[in-house]
Amino acid sequence: MDQLAPVCEAIARLLSPHAEVVLHDPRTDRVAGIWNALSGRSPGDASLLGELGELTEDVYGPYPKSLADGRRLSSVSAVVRDDSGQPQYVLCVNVDRTAFDDAARLLASFAAPVSGQPQALYERDWTETLNSVVGDYVRSCGTPLDRLSKQDRLTLLKQLDTAGIFAQRRSVPAVAQAMRISRSAVYQLLAEVRADAS
Known part of the structure; x- marks a missing residue:
């Protein structure tokens, strides 16, 4: 945890304010740490990692998620393993797509057909x-x-x-x-x- 916390904070700072970074403990299925908590979760909250399955892969995603207020997220999860290969932590980055979707709509509106000369x-x-x-x-x-x-x-x-x-x-x-x-x-x-x- 002490080694991963600076990595999580660095990612959160880079992507702020558009992403949260969550470090999950798969052994307890609890949030071990969270940075820029868009979802409102706190350390100790349930992780609900069951959505990723048996954690046989090292990296999952990007995959879609949603916040309670309807905002769409793009998420990616990396499994950090111990020396024996067992999942020790799961590092998740959840990017709020709102700003990017708004920008795409704005650009698309400029590309819309005009009435012509x-x-x-x-x-x-x-x-x-x-x-x-x-x-x-x-x-x-x-x-x-x-x-x-x-x-x-x-x-x-x-x-x-x-x-x-x-x-x-x-x-x-x-x-x-x-x-x-x-x-x-x-x-x-x-x-x-x-x-x-x-």
């Missing part, structure tokens, strides 16, 4: 079309721009040509910048696209 403006701004076509293609491939194969680049240029991008003045420099390739590469690949089409 007025079509009249969108039609006039060909660079928006360029960015949209390139972005959609990269997302559908799941490959970064700088890792696209030659065939991918040909397919993407064909889509841009079909969308009328190359009918615009100074489109080649914009396409080269959007695709992160040289202007000469755009001209060469576009020539291949149009040769195949004819």
